[in-house]
Structures are given as structure tokens and as C-alpha cells.
Amino acid sequence: IEKTREALEAALRQLRCTFTWQLFKEGRDNGRSLEEKVTDSIGFLCFQSKASGYNLLAYVKCLKGEYQEALSYLKQAEELTQLEHPDQAEIRNLVTWGNYAWLYYHMGQLEDAQAYLDKVAETCRRFASPYRMDCPEMDCEEGWARLKCGKLQAERSKACFERALEDEPDNMELRVGLAISAYCEDVGRSQRRPFTELLRQTIELNPDNFYLKALLALKLQKMNDKTSGEKVMEEVLGRAQAPEVFWVAAIFYRNQGELEKAVELFKKVLDFQPANATLYHQIGCCYRSLAHQLLYKEKQGLLRYPGLPEKVTELREQALESMEKAVELKGCFLNMHTDLAAMYAMLGHSEKAEAIFQKLFRSEQLTDKERQLLYQSYGNFQDYFQGQEEDAIQYYIEGLKIQEDPTKAEKMKSRLQAIAKKQLSQDPASLQGWRLRGFLAKLNGDKELALKCYERALGSRLQHSASGPSWGWSGEARRQKPPGPPTSWVGEFL
Template sequence: MSEATENSLESSLRQLKCHFTWDLIGERSLDEFEDRVLHKDEFQNSEFKATMLNISAYIKHRRGQNEAALQCLKQAEEIIKQEHAGQAKIRSLVTWGNYAWIYYHLGQLEDAQTYVDKVKQVCAEFSSPYRIESPELDGEEGWARLKSTIKRNERAKVCFEKALEKKPKNPEFTSGWAIACSRLDHWPPSQDPTDPLRKAIRLNPDNQYIKTLLALKLQRVKDKDTGDEGERLVEEALKEAPHATDVLRSAARFYRNKCAWDETIKQLRKALEIMPHNPYLHYQIGSCYRSQVLQLLETGEKEIYEEREKLLKQIELAVRHLKEASENSGNFSCIYSTMASLYAIAGQYTKAGYYEEAECYFQKEFSQELTPVAKQALHLRYGNFQLYQMKCADKAIHHFMEGVKINVESKERAKMKVKLQKIAKNRLSRNEADSEALDLLAFLRELNGETQEDKDLKRDLASKLHCFSISRLDVE
């Protein structure tokens, strides 16, 4: 193939509508993108197998697994022929575009040209060289973006709106539009945010996932009538689609919002039977058990000791699932310090070596690259561990101070400031001349910006310290 022909091929490729021209990854790493598509996103409807196979092919190509990528595209072609026989050519355009790009990157330019020509042949029927305005293509792009993005749902919404301009009562496009709308918090305030979902249910009553999304929207209204409707929708969806993972995971979110931990865990475990290695399911189950532990801790010491076996069992289950999540994905912030904190709690109610386990996990998190807020959370948790379990106030103070030195406002930073202030005031209540406590208060004042009242307090404390020093000299 001549250089001019190769340049022409590359120009044609850039005009195709497919995953290689949609910029689905954006600024994320390939690991983050794959994690979102395959594990994190709850939207796993089986009716969009071809969409998933095309995205998988794109990921596998980026991984250098080109034979596996081509096999995914072959499967996508076969599914499209089976499920969309009357529209197979148009619905295959995205797949053919992906074929062309992969062959181009493999240097198999003639094969790439073959698939470009297949696209061109279909588009020629619509008087267009390499791309056509088709609701099916807009819908395919919309589904791909719903699966792939967390911050670009506006673009997915636009894709489905374009598709609906040509086919306004199409159940598939209405469902996609409703899902995209449900993810947008800035969705037009003048319109009821449940309207798109209700419309999608009317046109596609068999889509149980949409019912759970409507239930979640109604739940946010916090009205008894809408709450009852939401409960009924979730129960109906679970009855009609008891093995649909997206329904199970969305229903779990509904029950989690109600702090119905047992029911949440029940639905997540059902999903886990279908997706046993999904790290997010393990993380969510572990988090539910942790919430139960914290709930039990609020009941009082007597009740805790009476329920000690239950408490330790819940801690064991929480840690087991959190470990499973951490071993299958590195994208969980503060997961090691969460496990460490659970071990620290367990250590208070048994003589087993839980404190050693806690220390191990805390140090594991200290060795990681963390965001500023994650570092603050770690210093807070480790400081609490040193203060309450290890009874080492000096180490606790050190970590609280290190945490507040990170100049990012957060609830963790605010908590550490309060803890440092309480520690200082408690020490001064026992000894007005405690130099470390005075230094601590001076540190906090400097951190917050000193007011005139603070200056007066500082001068008063300094005067007391000076008098105390003179009295010590007199004695000596």
C-alpha cells in the first residue's frame, strides 16, 4: 500500500463512529477505565452484550491482546445478527469501525481497508462517505458512554436525545436517556427528575433496573407516599429479575440508604453469587458489616460485652470481604486503615493479637501513595488507635498534628483540630503550666490565624507560666 493510500486510510479511519474515535477513556488510566467498565459500574444488562464486547475489544487492544480483541468483535457481530437481523448492517458499523482500527494498528492495512469499505458501502446508501446520522448509532454511542464514563453523562444524554428525535417512542433509547438523566444532578430543576424514569417504565415495563432507579430518586424526596412507592418498585423489580446483577446492586443501594444492613447484605450476596470476584461487591458487603459494628458500639459497654461474640463475628466478616476487595483492586481509598480500625476495635474485647494486625495494616497504608484527604484520614485513624487502644497520647498528638498540617479543609482535619484542643485543655485543667499543652494551643492558634482574644489568652497563659517558673526558683 502506497504512502498516499495509507494516509487516505488513516483519514477515513478518523471519520468512523466507533470506540477509537469517541475518546471514552479521557484523562483516566487504562486500569481505571477497565475497572469502571468491568467491575464498578452496576449497569450490566445482558441485552447489551454486543456493546460490552465492543468495549472489551477496545480494552484488550489497548492491552496488546489483539487476538482476544478480534475474537470479541467476532462475537459482537454474531450477536448483532441474531438480535437485530433487520438492522444488522447499521448496528454493525461500530463493530466494523473497531475492526478497521485494530487491523490498522496491527499493520494489516488491507484488512483495515476491507472494513472501512464495508462501512463506506452501507453509508453510501445514505449519501454519506464514512458516517451516517442514525438513531441506532447514536444509541450505541450513548450506551458506550453510560458504561464508560462517570463525569460525562451529559454527552450520553445528548446521544439518546438525538436518537429520540428520529424515534421518540423507542423503549431502548428512552431507557438510555432516563438512565443518563438519573445520573445528572444538575438536570433541569424546573422538571420533575422522576419524569424520564416514569416515561421509560411506561415504554419498557420489563426493564426492572429502571424501576430501581426510580425508587432511588423517590427515596431522596423523603416523603412517606413516595417512600412506599419506592419500596414497592424495588420489591417488584427483585421479584421479576431475581438474578439481574444491576437490579440487585441498585436495590442494595436503596436498602443501604435506609440503613437496612441485613437486607442490603442479602441483595449484595445474591449479586456476588453471579459475580464472585467483583471487588466492589466485596467492598460494599464489608462496609455493611462495618456499619453494623459501629451501630453495635453505640449501644453501650454492657450491651457490647453481652453481644461480644456477635461483634467479633461481624468484624471478621467485614475484614474478610475488605481483604478480598483489596486483593482484586487497588482503587479503594483508606481500605487498609479501615481494616486496621476494625482490628483495633476487636482488640478491645479479646486478648487475641488484633492490635498487632491493626499496626500491620496501618503501616501498609502509610507506605502507599495517598491523596491529601486520604492522608488526613489515615493520621486521624492511627492517632485514635494510639490514643484509645495503645494509650500513647504522645504518638496520637504527633499524628493529629501531622494530619492538620496538610493544608486541605476536610471533616477529618476539623476532627483532629478538635481532638488536639481537647487534649490541650484537659492537660491544662490538671496543670496550668503544662508547656506541651501550651505549645499545642499556640500551634492551633497559628494554624487558624490568631485573633485579639487569642492573643489575650496567650498573654494570660504566658503570665501564669512565668509566675510558675518564679515559684519553682523560690523553692529550689
């Protein structure tokens, strides 16, 4: 039996299917987090090639050990392939049949696995290949599978569509896939890039693809062509009533600061996906930002009315309710939990916020990027809500030791700079103030300035050794510090 299993696995590894494309980094995500990240991606939201989406979900369900759900998704993928591509169903279903073979292999049903492997082989042999085929249809299937995994696979997805287009340059499905993969690869870049023209050209050939038009509006917005972006998005919403379009439009209006409209659109998507944690979290963030908008306008003298505090509290409570729902639905993203903790703190429930943070610190599955966010968030909690500036400093420093997210790092550095400036304005000989300035100078690569600042700090310590602050963790941080030993700043950074 073992030899049979080994031989079967060797044959399975030759297949072109979701199980062999190495779509995710091993050990980075568990099955639950993969499912949520996949279904919320721009590529997955695209209505085209839904069969690829079901194949991908079947793979994720298999990783979670939910085999019956995986079988159900494969059945839907097979049926959809027949509907979407009746003339190419036999070739395109090679992916689904290969997935069936792998799934049954993992279930220990080796005869069923062999039956599907034979089914693949029978089709491939007709095209002079034992277990795999290299053709535009298979490149297209792989392209959609990678695209629906999110932006980390966008470059390889784009390469699949480009390769297929070499043989079928007029294939509209391939053009659409290429345009969306190029968009996903381009996410975060604000300048005009060749991809924008590719998107426009694809829309000209396929003018009723409102999803592509919504992505174009979003890209125009990021390029600071907001007027054109608004015009395109208004046209899209006037003609399309699809959840994937509503989702992109909600992001568009959220970015514009039109938060009430964003909430309305996110809620429209909820009608189609009522158990989506990300949607609830996005709605919560919009309510939180609406409260911030009101407070900012009041501070600037742009808004005055007696019921403002009550309205702000109402919006924050709505934000809390939505964020609680996101976590209740097992939302996998760390910021769902840190945002919920911050909202508890904002509404005066510090003990609930503390409990969330301590649970997160005990997690052994956090990536470096997630740990950096956790240190920053807990530092903010100590800083703004607990009044524990010394403890906040220590958590910011721990976060800055992790070089993952430059934006978060700059925010922590900015806060430490503000704390140092305040402390030195209150006491020019402040030990803590000079230590912070030395630490920040070192981070910025100015060793000479760092040395001078640390010398001033050591001088202050000698003068105030009897009453000066501790060099290690203090207060609550000493009792409930994150993993890793506290260190002397001078010893570590000089």
C-alpha cells in the first residue's frame, strides 16, 4: 500500500492544478486566514472565472481538513466550467479533476484519487502528454488561480496571461485577466504607469465590464485625477448592481472621505455576503473616521452644535458594534483585533482592551509585520489611554526593532520624537529625553549625534542616579511585557 501511495503521489506532482502551483508560502498562513484573505482580494472579487475561485476555495478547505466542503466546491467548479466554457470544458476541467485526485489522496481514498488521475491522463494523452498540458487554456486557468490569491501572486498571474496571449492575442478573457493582474501588481503606486493604458484599452474592447471601470476609477483617484475618477465611478454605479462593483466603489468613496456613502455601499455588499468579517471591520472603521471628522471640524471652528459629543459617542458605539461583529465572525486580520481594542479604550473600557492585547501577545503565530503592528498599537494604548508614557516608549522601541512596515515605523518614530521634545522642553537635562534623541539619531544613521545624546543622557543619570527613572521596563510593562528581554538602549544601539 505504501508503494502504491508513493507512486500515486509521484504522478500527482506532475499535474497542473491548484495543489501543485505553490500559491501560498508554507507556514505563513493557516487555512482560516487564507480563506478570508483570498475571498477579500481584488482578483477573487472579479466575476470572471468563478470556477477558478471554487477550485481555490476547495484547496483552502482541504488545508483546513474540511474535506466535504472541499468536494462541494469542486463539484461547483466542474459545473461552472461547463457553463462558462462549454467548448473548452474538457481541457479546463483538467484543473478540477487534478484537484479531485489530490483531495481524495489526502482523504486516504486512493482508488478515487487514481480514478481522477486516470481521467486527466486520458485527456492529456489525446494531446500527446501523460499528465499535463501546456496550452493557453491551462495558462489562463493558472493565471486566474494566482490572481484570486491576491497581489502577492499578481506578477506570476500576469506572466500566465501574457504567455497565453502570445497564442491567442484576441482572447477577451485573457485581456481582462491581464488588465486585472496588472492592476493588482500596481496597487500602491500613485504615478501613471503603462498598465493604466492597458486597462483603458481593455475597457474599450469590453465596455460592459463595469468591474474594470471601477478599478480604473480607483486608479485615477490614486493618480490624483479625482475628477475623472468620480465621473467613471458615477457611471459605473448608475449601471451596475453587482457586489464586486459595490465593494470597489466603497473603497473609492472611503478614500475620498465620503464615509457615509462608503458605509452605504459596504452594507449593500453585506446583502450578498452577510458573514464577511472584513466588511464589518470596514464599516466600523468608517464610523470611527466619521467621529474623527466631526471632532476635527469642531477643532477647526467649522462645526458647532450642542449635540456634537453625543453624536461622536453614537458613531463610536456603531464602530464598536461593527468591529465586535468582525471579530465574532472569526476575522483573521490582526488589525481587526487591535482596532477593536482601541475602540474599547476610546469608549472607556480599558480592561477589555487590555484583555485583547494580552491575548494577542500570547499568540505564537504572528508574523514580524503583525508583531510590529501589535507593539505600535499597544504603545498607543499605553500612551493615549492609560497615560503610561514610559511604558509606551518601550513598546514603540520594540516595534521599531522590527523592520517590516516603514509607515508604522515612521509613526512610532514621530511619536517618540514628540515625547522627547516635550520632555526636554520641561527639563533640559531629562535623562529620558536625551536617551530618546540618541536612539532616534542612531535609527536615522547619525552615529555622531547619537553618541552626543547618549553622553548627555549618561551625564543626567550620574547627576540624578538616586531619583532617575529605571532603564528597564516599568509599571504595567514590567508586569505584562511582550516576549523578549528588555535591554539597555546604550548597550544595544551604540
